[in-house]
Amino acid sequence: MPQPHTLKIVEIFPSIQGEGLRQGEPTIFIRLAGCNLRCSFCDTKYAWQGGRRLSVDLVLKRARDIRKRFPSSWVSVTGGEPYFQDLAALILGLKKDGLKVQVETNGTIFQPLAADWITVSPKPNNYACHPRFRRKAREVKLVVTRALTFETVKRLRQEFPEAAPLLLQPETNAPWSRAKSLRLLDHSLRQGLKNVRVSFQLHKIYNIR
Numbered sequence: 720m721p722q723p724h725t726l727k728i729v730e731i732f733p734s735i736q737g738e739g740l741r742q743g744e745p746t747i748f749i750r751l752a753g754c755n756l757r758c759s760f761c762d763t764k765y766a767w768q769g770g771r772r773l774s775v776d777l778v779l780k781r782a783r784d785i786r787k788r789f790p791s792s793w794v795s796v797t798g799g800e801p802y803f804q805d806l807a808a809l810i811l812g813l814k815k816d817g818l819k820v821q822v823e824t825n826g827t828i829f830q831p832l833a834a835d836w837i838t839v840s841p842k843p844n845n846y847a848c849h850p851r852f853r854r855k856a857r858e859v860k861l862v863v864t865r866a867l868t869f870e871t872v873k874r875l876r877q878e879f880p881e882a883a884p885l886l887l888q889p890e891t892n893a894p895w896s897r898a899k900s901l902r903l904l905d906h907s908l909r910q911g912l913k914n915v916r917v918s919f920q921l922h923k924i925y926n927i928r
């Protein structure tokens with residue numbers, strides 16, 4: 720008998736999207752376990768390992784159950800690095816259930832998916848991104864770490880189409896990183912880079928996850 724398709728899941732919960740252009744929208748989060756990177760500033764280190772192996776059917780049922788009390792039309796598939804696992808059946812199932820699907824990725828591993836919204840967030844040290852994401856990203860989110868340079872902002876701005884905003888997101892909303900974000904934005908404007916914006920983490924201000 721064929722085994723059901725399973726995924727390693729850390730948590731499934733309702734909240735408000737705190738980052739990027741979808742900021743403020745009620746969203747169901749499905750957090751997958753595992754990541755191929757180890758960023759020092761990562762705020763989901765608990766998702767690097769572990770997780771419970773659940774069938775895709777059970778994950779879909781959990782999302783349906785949450786929607787009975789939290790009727791969101793969006794789901795965010797996140798991690799960890801969600802592309803670390805085979806997402807096709809999950810994404811198709813969520814879409815069949817009438818949900819709009821966002822996937823948040825560091826951009827290093829590609830799978831063709833029927834997602835409605837792909838957020839690419841390239842990470843240090845080399846901010847590498849699979850070329851197939853370039854035409855698919857709805858937004859490019861850059862955590863403004865101490866190591867982030869204008870040259871990296873410029874390179875990524877050139878790699879992705881201008882229609883996808885490049886969002887400078889301060890690391891943990893910290894004052895030094897907010898100041899650096901403004902400096903990078905100012906420099907980007909003066910250098911003629913298009914559609915670079917500053918951003919922040921809404922969920923940390925509201926103190927929700």
Ligand code: SF4
Pocket residue numbers: 754755756757758760761762763764798799800825842
């Ligand atoms: S890519 Fe994302 S989940 Fe992975 S270590 Fe970096 S910040 Fe954390």
